Amino acid sequence: MTMELEGKVVLVTGGTSGIGRETALLFTKAGAKVVIAGRRELEGDETVGLIRAAGGDGLFVKTDVSKGSEVAALVQKAVEKFGCLDIAFNNAGIEGAWVPIIRQSEEDWDRTININLKGVWLCLKYEIRQMLKQGGGGAIVNMASVTGLIGSVGAGAYSASKHGVIGLTKTAALENAKSGIRVNAVCPGVIETPMGERLFGAPAIHKSVVGLHPVGRLGRPVEIAEAVVWMCSDRASFMTGQSLVLDGGFLAGPNSPI
Ligand code: NAD
Numbered sequence: 001m002t003m004e005l006e007g008k009v010v011l012v013t014g015g016t017s018g019i020g021r022e023t024a025l026l027f028t029k030a031g032a033k034v035v036i037a038g039r040r041e042l043e044g045d046e047t048v049g050l051i052r053a054a055g056g057d058g059l060f061v062k063t064d065v066s067k068g069s070e071v072a073a074l075v076q077k078a079v080e081k082f083g084c085l086d087i088a089f090n091n092a093g094i095e096g097a098w099v100p101i102i103r104q105s106e107e108d109w110d111r112t113i114n115i116n117l118k119g120v121w122l123c124l125k126y127e128i129r130q131m132l133k134q135g136g137g138g139a140i141v142n143m144a145s146v147t148g149l150i151g152s153v154g155a156g157a158y159s160a161s162k163h164g165v166i167g168l169t170k171t172a173a174l175e176n177a178k179s180g181i182r183v184n185a186v187c188p189g190v191i192e193t194p195m196g197e198r199l200f201g202a203p204a205i206h207k208s209v210v211g212l213h214p215v216g217r218l219g220r221p222v223e224i225a226e227a228v229v230w231m232c233s234d235r236a237s238f239m240t241g242q243s244l245v246l247d248g249g250f251l252a253g254p255n256s257p258i
Pocket of ligand 1: 013014017019037040063064095145146188189191192194195
């Protein structure tokens with residue numbers, strides 16, 4: 001049986017941990033060659049080790065997605081190593097400081113927007129240029145959040161960045177539809193990752209955050225990875241410009257008090 005993404009070249013930003021690492025491994029299992037981008041070398045090498053252990057081929061490129069020259073070099077290195085770029089998951093992001101707007105520093109606002117929103121824009125810019133150079137065709141998924149669709153107390157910059165990602169996703173999809181490049185986003189609820197742990201790990205907060213998810217638990221990274229791999233496959237060939245919510249019922253309505 002041939003694997004679904006056999007021979008495809010995939011780029012995953014923020015592939016050094018959490019959802020990005022899990023998705024890189026699932027792309028590997030689907031037969032793809034995976035380029036991981038992130039800031040931390042040790043964790044990047046670890047992810048490549050996991051990819052090789054799963055029988056795949058991978059490359060880590062140390063990259064800060066908020067810097068245009070580094071993102072341009074990342075795409076170039078991916079193409080130098082594997083010959084082309086077929087798929088990208090623009091996942092890298094930070095939570096920033098979760099404080100009310102009146103207490104948020106300008107520095108934290110800039111950093112959060114630069115990584116979460118400008119970073120996705122830079123990735124789209126250089127990935128799409130490469131895909132067009134190859135003659136078109138390709139699939140891109142951007143990482144948004146349920147917080148890209150609703151407000152969130154204490155998360156002004158984070159929420160604004162994720163709302164922005166959804167706008168960018170729609171625009172990129174429209175601009176490139178005729179070239180066969182599909183661009184979508186995912187909007188997870190709270191997922192068990194290092195970021196989820198940093199934000200909601202304290203026992204009292206954890207319990208109330210679980211309570212926002214009618215299924216009665218937080219999500220697992222693989223539950224996002226499965227959707228991303230599907231969205232990048234030809235099985236999702238008519239899907240573009242969409243934001244797929246994966247949230248255990250979070251946004252369906254208030255959780256039942258009984
Ligand atoms: P994580 O902290 O484990 O992973 C974040 C990844 O992004 C890391 O690999 C980190 O190195 C990388 N990164 C951060 N800044 C970077 C930069 N400037 N350049 C390159 N890489 C950078 O957290 P995660 O939960 O796996 O988060 C992944 C994405 O999912 C983020 O965009 C996050 O906002 C989003 N998300 C997470 C949750 C959740 O509950 N965990 C929910 C919705 C959306």
